[in-house]
Amino acid sequence: MQSSILLAGLAVTFIAAMTAWWWSKGNEDGLPPLAPGCFPVIGHLLALASKEPPEKLFLHWSKQIGPIFTLKLGIKRWIILNDATSVKDLIVSRGSIYSSRDISSVLVDGFFDGGKCLSYESGGGFAFYPYGKYWRFLRRIGMYNTDRISICPKSQMVTLHPQAHSGLTKKKINDYQPLFDQETHTLLQSMNMEAKDSKSALGVPICRLIEDYSMLVVLKIAFGDIMKMKPGDKELQQVFELTAGAATFLGPKEQLLEFFPIIKWFLPTQHSFAVLARNKLFSFYGPLFDKLDKQSAQSSDCFFKEVIGQLTHVQRVGFAGVFVGAGSETTASTLQWLTAILTNYPEIQDKVFEEIVSVVGKNRLPAATDEDKLVYLQCVILETLRFRTPTPLGVPHATSSADVYKNYVIPANATVIVNAYAIHRDPERYTDPGSFLPARHMKYVTEHDSTHFSQTVEDRPHLAFSTGRRVCVGIHLAERSLFLAAARMLACYRFEGKTEINRSKDGVSTTFAPVPFTVRLVKRHENVDTLITDSLS
Numbered sequence: 001m002q003s004s005i006l007l008a009g010l011a012v013t014f015i016a017a018m019t020a021w022w023w024s025k026g027n028e029d030g031l032p033p034l035a036p037g038c039f040p041v042i043g044h045l046l047a048l049a050s051k052e053p054p055e056k057l058f059l060h061w062s063k064q065i066g067p068i069f070t071l072k073l074g075i076k077r078w079i080i081l082n083d084a085t086s087v088k089d090l091i092v093s094r095g096s097i098y099s100s101r102d103i104s105s106v107l108v109d110g111f112f113d114g115g116k117c118l119s120y121e122s123g124g125g126f127a128f129y130p131y132g133k134y135w136r137f138l139r140r141i142g143m144y145n146t147d148r149i150s151i152c153p154k155s156q157m158v159t160l161h162p163q164a165h166s167g168l169t170k171k172k173i174n175d176y177q178p179l180f181d182q183e184t185h186t187l188l189q190s191m192n193m194e195a196k197d198s199k200s201a202l203g204v205p206i207c208r209l210i211e212d213y214s215m216l217v218v219l220k221i222a223f224g225d226i227m228k229m230k231p232g233d234k235e236l237q238q239v240f241e242l243t244a245g246a247a248t249f250l251g252p253k254e255q256l257l258e259f260f261p262i263i264k265w266f267l268p269t270q271h272s273f274a275v276l277a278r279n280k281l282f283s284f285y286g287p288l289f290d291k292l293d294k295q296s297a298q299s300s301d302c303f304f305k306e307v308i309g310q311l312t313h314v315q316r317v318g319f320a321g322v323f324v325g326a327g328s329e330t331t332a333s334t335l336q337w338l339t340a341i342l343t344n345y346p347e348i349q350d351k352v353f354e355e356i357v358s359v360v361g362k363n364r365l366p367a368a369t370d371e372d373k374l375v376y377l378q379c380v381i382l383e384t385l386r387f388r389t390p391t392p393l394g395v396p397h398a399t400s401s402a403d404v405y406k407n408y409v410i411p412a413n414a415t416v417i418v419n420a421y422a423i424h425r426d427p428e429r430y431t432d433p434g435s436f437l438p439a440r441h442m443k444y445v446t447e448h449d450s451t452h453f454s455q456t457v458e459d460r461p462h463l464a465f466s467t468g469r470r471v472c473v474g475i476h477l478a479e480r481s482l483f484l485a486a487a488r489m490l491a492c493y494r495f496e497g498k499t500e501i502n503r504s505k506d507g508v509s510t511t512f513a514p515v516p517f518t519v520r521l522v523k524r525h526e527n528v529d530t531l532i533t534d535s536l537s
């Protein structure tokens, strides 16, 4: 009995594989060059199984066959962009074609309830959405105050009123300053306590403290003071798990399952996993929104209080999942990389501290208003995002229609991946790209107009936030959160202990953090305890 099931399985797999191969053959003409290691039927599957992280492998291939190439994966075509020119020409200049998402069918069936939750009325997780009006409407809620946006119920056309002001711009982020003060205070207090407790050589578990900080910042900006969680709470752990689970659906790895649709018959667990992730999302965020509804009048200002009347329950939950998911893991891994890197460059750390002392002194902590003057620290943060980009392959885009670029045919529904890692290693853009050299960004930091947000690839010191129409909506929030945490930690402590700056293998599939590490924390001066205690007063 078992052997006949196995035989039937093999036969079905063989037929499906041959069909996929036959189907794929007809598509080949005019595509950008094929990456090395393509075999009939399986395409580049084996080549991708290399031990080398894909972003490095892609950079290696781009040196052999040029900056744009194709990967064949069963019925899927992946177009990999490894240089700034193609990113500018396609992702930015032809944004209406290159800004969609090819979300996996596991996600559509399981997570989005058979696709029902991808519509305007009943969805909210717009980071997953294909390009179009539903995505545009929900994204604008992230960018603008909703009382300035209206949607026509009949045509579903979105109108942005002229007085609209951005919801996640630098100006708006200033309103959240008390939250940043509270959370950086909690972070410094935890560091202080751990430093006292961990007299052993093991040091302070800085990665966990940073994760708690990054998660609490986005949760509190989203929900204000109804969010009562503290570092170490069980519920906080739950949100991390939720976030990590949902993030895997967006990464390139998840799309491997789409190579051969047949694989899903043999992997029904993926579907159950997606349904479970959806249920967990609703049981976590649902009660929070109920509470916000009931206490709206008395609760503090927060992101969802402003948009509450505009969205259905399902939209709100989906939106919260995206907001918290996209904003926590990425910020945490950037701060973890920064810490890991600085343990290896004590002279850079000392230079940052000296800058802080000369601008801020030792009697208070750095504030948001000091940012413009702390130029070297800004360079260190920018260089961290270039040198160890937390999302080296960004989030895969997809084409909405076929296109022709430099005589190559780019098919409709192709997955398009921006290899930020390769662009960040381009010696034409960055001298000695393999070295951590913060000063390379000094010209950008001192000369660019910080009130103007440029979308162009040339103007950007790095592409860690991507570019084009799907550029990260949380840039300003992320930059403020990174600046305040880094400035305040470095004003109080020196990080010691040489840490590996290699990425962890088991990071979620879009975001990569360093291998977890501990540090020794050495207080910078005698006022540190008072600074931390007084930082909320």
Ligand code: HEM
Residues within 6 Å of the ligand: 126, 127, 128, 139, 142, 218, 322, 323, 324, 326, 327, 328, 330, 331, 334, 390, 391, 394, 395, 396, 397, 464, 465, 466, 467, 469, 470, 471, 472, 473, 474, 475, 477, 478
């Ligand atoms: C260091 C921190 C961060 C990094 C490196 C980062 C990076 C990225 C990247 C690479 C993308 C994909 C863009 C694309 O598809 O081309 C993205 C999208 C997104 N990010 Fe961020 N991000 C960060 C922080 C945040 C924060 C704090 C928030 C908000 C709370 C946020 C919200 C989003 C959302 C909602 C999207 C989806 C945009 C869309 O699909 O239209 N991110 N981010």
